[in-house]
């Protein structure tokens with residue numbers, strides 16, 4: 001006997017645009033498929049809260065779940081073992097439903113329309129329990145009488161004692177039995193993460209089994225599947241069903257290098273992208289190998305995205321520098337290929353400023369040699385060559401985001417600030433502008449570099465520049481390694497021209513933490529060496545980890561390029577009730593006219609159109625009504641000088 005009544009008449013045909021068969025039924029599992037979690041694990045967390053044995057019991061419950069899902073123990077065994085451990089009560093169920101309603105799989109949340117539009121053809125078949133499944137799935141449009149699951153048994157005090165033994169779903173191969181009883185007339189597609197879902201296909205009662213891997217990937221299940229569905233979008237795309245994503249994001253690869261913050265990984269995964277992470281940087285050849293099928297690349301300061309790399313990056317649409325500097329990316333080559341580049345221009349500014357201030361104080365007091373000596377047992381209490389920063393002249397080379405913020409904080413400590421920038425910048429507070437680099441170098445007691453990493457800045461500070469500085473100057477470089485000529489700095493330190501230096505960036509930096517740092521600066525006195533950590537604070541990395549994906553996702557989902565370092569900047573309205581055509585082309589005359597001629601020829605109603613160009617490319621976004629001939633897209637792609645074309649809906 002079934003715990004709920006199967007429909008007595010065949011389900012009505014669903015309203016689908018262009019589905020695979022006349023009558024197709026979708027059989028969907030609940031735990032770890034419809035929701036991200038196993039409900040009995042969550043019930044255990046609730047029912048065992050506050051008990052000393054909680055963690056131990058929860059681990060046992062999870063292990064039993066996994067063994068059951070992988071087909072290692074029978075379903076009946078798995079159910080009864082877990083229920084016995086749970087100590088759950090009827091009163092725990094509302095809390096369970098509340099937790100589960102927040103744990104609906106992201107791709108199911110996104111595709112509610114599929115669930116409601118096809119409600120007559122969708123069945124939930126689960127070894128879970130109706131008591132929590134029905135409220136969750138019906139809220140998203142599934143019919144209550146299409147939910148087939150177990151039911152709990154309770155004692156007279158309301159404790160959960162087990163499950164109704166009459167229900168076929170409580171038994172081994174229960175889903176197979178249920179599908180036999182349902183006797184659906186048409187194609188049957190099963191979507192699930194467990195072995196019991198595959199059993200339906202194995203028994204010949206389904207045409208296809210889709211292993212759903214958005215939440216868990218079970219190798220023993222995946223190897224049996226007709227298809228692997230990393231998300232519901234992927235399943236819908238595969239079956240040409242209406243869906244929320246024009247192209248399933250699970251088929252779009254994101255490669256994140258250099259240990260970017262986990263929040264970034266989470267943001268891309270939440271959106272359904274296929275994310276690969278690597279801890280270190282890659283050299284050119286390694287990146288060429290890794291980038292072939294990548295659409296979104298995330299790097300930090302050590303991965304060079306060269307023209308040669310880009311020649312192998314046929315799918316690449318956008319690059320995110322999870323840092324401030326973009327000198328490691330060949331921006332012109334990206335632009336020519338229609339690849340939009342974004343960075344995080346302010347997220348670690350404060351961290352660099354704080355390190356600079358800290359180092360200035362440490363260096364001017366000679367703390368590093370004093371501390372080193374103390375570690376060797378030497379007590380050298382003296383004020384010689386130890387100074388306050390108050391009243392000292394701080395010279396900033398580069399007065400951008402970091403330079404200006406350092407200027408403000410340094411003034412608060414009583415320093416006199418001088419700056420030199422190639423661009424005419426507004427002086428903040430009492431800071432004084434210098435007319436030339438030479439003027440600044442001659443005036444300052446402490447010199448700190450904050451220029452960007454453009455190629456022209458190579459060896460900006462070399463023998464001549466050190467020669468212009470005061471004797472006994474303090475020197476900091478937290479900008480880019482190539483800005484300082486290292487042999488000249490070594491010479492200046494050895495001659496006592498520079499009596500203290502703080503260096504965070506180097507012309508050659510190790511790719512990973514396992515490589516040795518090689519530099520002529522090693523072992524020089526009163527020189528603080530740090531491994532390019534100016535921006536490496538928890539706060540900065542978390543800020544960058546959410547800021548940059550925000551930009552990349554806006555570009556991918558909406559086409560907006562606001563904040564791009566190489567694309568014409570456009571902040572676009574959200575796409576509603578239209579299809580959005582994104583056309584990137586070389587900036588030559590007449591492209592917009594050609595596009596609009598195509599729209600006119602096909603009588604297309606334009607809902608909105610936006611154009612922006614820079615010296616290299618033009619970017620045209622056109623929102624059009626949903627009904628149009630497929631040839632329109634082909635013709636737009638074929639316009640001369642088209643670099644890239646994308647369709648969003």
Ligand SMILES: NC(=O)c1ccc[n+]([C@@H]2O[C@H](COP(=O)([O-])OP(=O)(O)OC[C@H]3O[C@@H](n4cnc5c(N)ncnc54)[C@H](O)[C@@H]3O)[C@@H](O)[C@H]2O)c1
Pocket residue numbers: 324325326345348349352397398399400401402403420421422423450451452453457460478479480504505532533534535536
């Ligand atoms: N050490 C780290 O971990 C770390 C962290 C963040 C940023 N950075 C680096 O710090 C530097 C500054 O960052 P920002 O955010 O202030 O950049 P920014 O672009 O806001 O400012 C750079 C300024 O330097 C000026 N400039 C360029 N070349 C110059 C020159 N030759 N002489 C004088 N001025 C020149 C520019 O006009 C600009 O005003 C960048 O190189 C960035 O990559 C390092």
Ligand SMILES: O=C(O)[C@H](O)COP(=O)(O)O
Pocket residue numbers: 300301302322323324325326348532533535536
């Ligand atoms: O450009 C930057 O923001 C800094 O150089 C920091 O780079 P990182 O992310 O590689 O530490």
